[in-house]
Amino acid sequence: MSEIIKIKNLNLSYGKKEVLKGINLNIFKNHITAISGPSGIGKSSLLLVLNQMIREFEKAKCSGEVLLNEDGEWRDILKLKEKELPALRKNIVYVSQHPDLLPFSIFENLYFGLKLQGIKKDRAKSMIKEALEKTFLYEEIKDRLHGDASMLSGGQQQRLILARALVLKPKILLLDEPTSSLNEELSSKVEDMLVKLKRETTIVMISHFKSQILKIADSVLNLA
Numbered sequence: 001m002s003e004i005i006k007i008k009n010l011n012l013s014y015g016k017k018e019v020l021k022g023i024n025l026n027i028f029k030n031h032i033t034a035i036s037g038p039s040g041i042g043k044s045s046l047l048l049v050l051n052q053m054i055r056e057f058e059k060a061k062c063s064g065e066v067l068l069n070e071d072g073e074w075r076d077i078l079k080l081k082e083k084e085l086p087a088l089r090k091n092i093v094y095v096s097q098h099p100d101l102l103p104f105s106i107f108e109n110l111y112f113g114l115k116l117q118g119i120k121k122d123r124a125k126s127m128i129k130e131a132l133e134k135t136f137l138y139e140e141i142k143d144r145l146h147g148d149a150s151m152l153s154g155g156q157q158q159r160l161i162l163a164r165a166l167v168l169k170p171k172i173l174l175l176d177e178p179t180s181s182l183n184e185e186l187s188s189k190v191e192d193m194l195v196k197l198k199r200e201t202t203i204v205m206i207s208h209f210k211s212q213i214l215k216i217a218d219s220v221l222n223l224a
Contacts, residue, residue: 003069004029004172004202005050010064012045014057019045023064025221027172032194032203034213037223043206044097046223047174050204051092052077052085068092090117093170097177097206099157106152107145109160113168124167131167134197135159136189154181159190166197173197175205179212191216 005027012020019042027033035043048054049062067074068088080088102109110128111121119127132138137159141152152160158181165173178194179187194203195216207213213220 001028001031003027005069006065006067006074008065008067010046010049010062010066012042012049012054012060012062014061015059020049020223023221023223027202027204028218029069029202030198030200031218032198032205032216034217034220035204035206035223036208036210036213036220041223043223044176047094047176047204047206050077050172050174051089051094052080053089053094055082055085090168091170092172092174093165093168094174095161095165095176095178097180099154099161101149101157101161104149105146106141106149106160109149110164110167113164117168127167128163131163134166134193135163136186136193137163155183155186158182159186162190170201172202172204175203177206177208179207179209187212 003026007023007025007027010020010023011018023046025033035046037043045054049066054060054062062078064078066077068077077088102112104112107128110131111124114124114127129138132141137156140156149157149160158178162175162178179190182190191212194205197203
């Protein structure tokens with residue numbers, strides 16, 4: 001096992017409100033690391049630290065170290081310059097619990113990130129299909145890919161934003177309650193998919209389902 005991220009004495013506050021204190025965690029490559037704990041304890045904030053989206057919050061302040069292994073070299077992502085963040089967020093992709101759909105079609109939602117990478121639509125089509133198949137969504141929506149994404153059901157929207165992350169083939173995937181809007185059957189399928197997916201990427205996920213954590217997680221950080 002090799003570490004891909006080392007968190008050392010991480011502290012996070014929003015103004016005067018302390019959110020995380022003295023967090024230490026090793027995240028291993030091609031493992032599923034689950035984060036559990038009560039609501040409001042800072043689980044989502046921890047994920048946002050890992051891809052530095054936390055910087056979008058004006059009053060957020062971090063201290064400590066969050067070391068990322070890049071081809072054998074360790075870099076503290078807390079010290080990255082603003083111009084280095086797009087590359088970081090390309091490799092460490094965050095999927096919110098609440099679907100943040102773009103005001104486009106289903107296809108354009110999936111193509112948006114690929115377009116930013118300069119990938120042409122002809123090449124993107126097979127990549128998009130693969131991502132939709134992984135999230136068990138393709139057969140449900142294949143005939144309306146150019147329809148309004150906002151017309152999808154809540155569970156379909158949740159799987160769509162997961163597919164939108166998978167199509168980018170990130171090195172690290174950050175998932176905030178990835179099955180919260182899914183029924184039991186779909187939740188089980190997505191869990192099985194995540195176990196297979198860890199062969200290709202490292203997964204850090206928030207879950208409040210104890211059974212889910214026991215089923216798929218390789219290690220657990222309990223914030224209390």
